[in-house]
Amino acid sequence: MPPDTPSLSKGFDHLHRLQDAAIEAAKASSPPRFHGSGIVIVAGGPRYFTNAWVALTCLRDVVGTTLPIQIWHLGPDELTGEMRHLVSRFDVEVVDAYDVANRSRVRHPGGWECKPFAIRHTPYRHVILLDADNVPLTDPAELLDTPQYRATGAIFWPDNQSHPKESPVWELFRVAYRQELEVESGQLVVDKERCWLPLNLAQHFNEHSDAYYRFVYGDKETFHFAWRQLGQPYAMPAGRPTIVHCHWETPQGRKRMTAALEQRDFEGRTIFHHRTGAEWSLLGDNPSTGRPELDEVCRAALADLRTKWDGRMRRIEPRAKLEMSGASAAAQHCLLRRVGVEERTITLLPNGSIGTGATIDCRWWRVADGHRISSLTFGGDDGATCHLTRDRDGIWRGRELWFQRVPVELVPL
Numbered sequence: 120m121p122p123d124t125p126s127l128s129k130g131f132d133h134l135h136r137l138q139d140a141a142i143e144a145a146k147a148s149s150p151p152r153f154h155g156s157g158i159v160i161v162a163g164g165p166r167y168f169t170n171a172w173v174a175l176t177c178l179r180d181v182v183g184t185t186l187p188i189q190i191w192h193l194g195p196d197e198l199t200g201e202m203r204h205l206v207s208r209f210d211v212e213v214v215d216a217y218d219v220a221n222r223s224r225v226r227h228p229g230g231w232e233c234k235p236f237a238i239r240h241t242p243y244r245h246v247i248l249l250d251a252d253n254v255p256l257t258d259p260a261e262l263l264d265t266p267q268y269r270a271t272g273a274i275f276w277p278d279n280q281s282h283p284k285e286s287p288v289w290e291l292f293r294v295a296y297r298q299e300l301e302v303e304s305g306q307l308v309v310d311k312e313r314c315w316l317p318l319n320l321a322q323h324f325n326e327h328s329d330a331y332y333r334f335v336y337g338d339k340e341t342f343h344f345a346w347r348q349l350g351q352p353y354a355m356p357a358g359r360p361t362i363v364h365c366h367w368e369t370p371q372g373r374k375r376m377t378a379a380l381e382q383r384d385f386e387g388r389t390i391f392h393h394r395t396g397a398e399w400s401l402l403g404d405n406p407s408t409g410r411p412e413l414d415e416v417c418r419a420a421l422a423d424l425r426t427k428w429d430g431r432m433r434r435i436e437p438r439a440k441l442e443m444s445g446a447s448a449a450a451q452h453c454l455l456r457r458v459g460v461e462e463r464t465i466t467l468l469p470n471g472s473i474g475t476g477a478t479i480d481c482r483w484w485r486v487a488d489g490h491r492i493s494s495l496t497f498g499g500d501d502g503a504t505c506h507l508t509r510d511r512d513g514i515w516r517g518r519e520l521w522f523q524r525v526p527v528e529l530v531p532l
Contacts, residue, residue, distance in 0.1 A: 163197025430459030
């Protein structure tokens with residue numbers, strides 16, 4: 120929680136007025152026509168495309184759902200034509216959220232923000248939202264026939280923590296304190312016709328994520344508090360999610376960490392394996408699900424994807440050499456690619472730090488052998504994270520030292 124919470128709370132009046140305006144606007148508008156039921160997955164970029172491939176394999180080939188599926192992404196930089204073609208085998212519709220936002224004349228959504236946006240703008244009335252890294256163990260369509268869903272029009276699943284009574288979230292969202300678990304939004308089921316008002320309020324919260332995400336973790340509690348603020352009922356299976364642990368090598372040694380959360384249905388059956396801490400990696404290490412049959416299915420799906428896609432989005436040839444010594448040294452712009460995970464532009468500064476594109480595990484770089492640059496090391500707050508050497512094609516290649524040890528490439532621009 121930010122240290123200036125008391126002063127921030129003085130600004131809640133403005134946010135409350137915006138909330139009221141969003142509610143009144145939703146009441147005054149005529150909801151569009153919805154029809155049928157479907158699954159929505161937000162899966163832009165190489166990391167979530169890989170995870171979505173595993174989820175789609177399980178949905179279509181293992182649990183055998185026949186529900187229509189939409190894959191949402193943020194603009195052309197997140198999903199190439201090649202990736203669109205690959206997922207076509209699962210009979211899915213690919214939707215660019217930016218195109219929808221442009222037609223609707225609303226603010227472009229971000230990553231977490233895209234989830235309520237996609238629910239609201241998909242044509243389905245009954246929406247099953249799944250995170251891309253969520254592996255269904257049964258056909259999610261069964262949830263639509265449960266008495267709990269028919270009674271409320273919404274199913275949420277619990278997280279493992281609660282907001283304390285002294286948290287400012289109760290004032291921020293104008294909900295009286297109640298001792299209950301937070302919502303884990305890796306999976307949601309919503310009847311938009313019955314839940315139109317809270318869904319619009321949740322989208323409003325996410326449209327102002329710069330304010331609300333300072334107090335809650337991403338989108339998950341925006342659903343929870345939108346429903347609570349408007350007194351809209353929802354159903355929730357009993358009990359906390361089960362934590363599946365794994366072990367990672369870290370700079371501090373081998374650590375036990377969360378690999379996934381598993382959620383149950385109303386009868387106590389485990390139906391979702393959500394890879395919250397060990398998302399599927401196309402070319403890196405993938406810890407066990409703890410379920411041998413599921414391991415076999417998911418790893419086979421990854422092996423299948425590797426025969427069709429190499430994990431790269433932008434085909435960029437090196438356009439320069441790294442020259443970082445002497446009086447002429449200047450900042451160098453490069454494409455840093457964690458293959459199958461992410462691609463971003465970074466700036467190597469002559470002082471050994473990283474400017475644009477720096478992250479907690481990629482803050483500095485150094486040369487291993489003096490002025491002749493043939494080996495580079497990248498690192499962050501906890502030490503070195505990868506070593507790279509230059510290949511004949513001018514691309515620097517290596518592999519991460521910790522966690523999933525994915526391949527890393529550096530392309531000078």
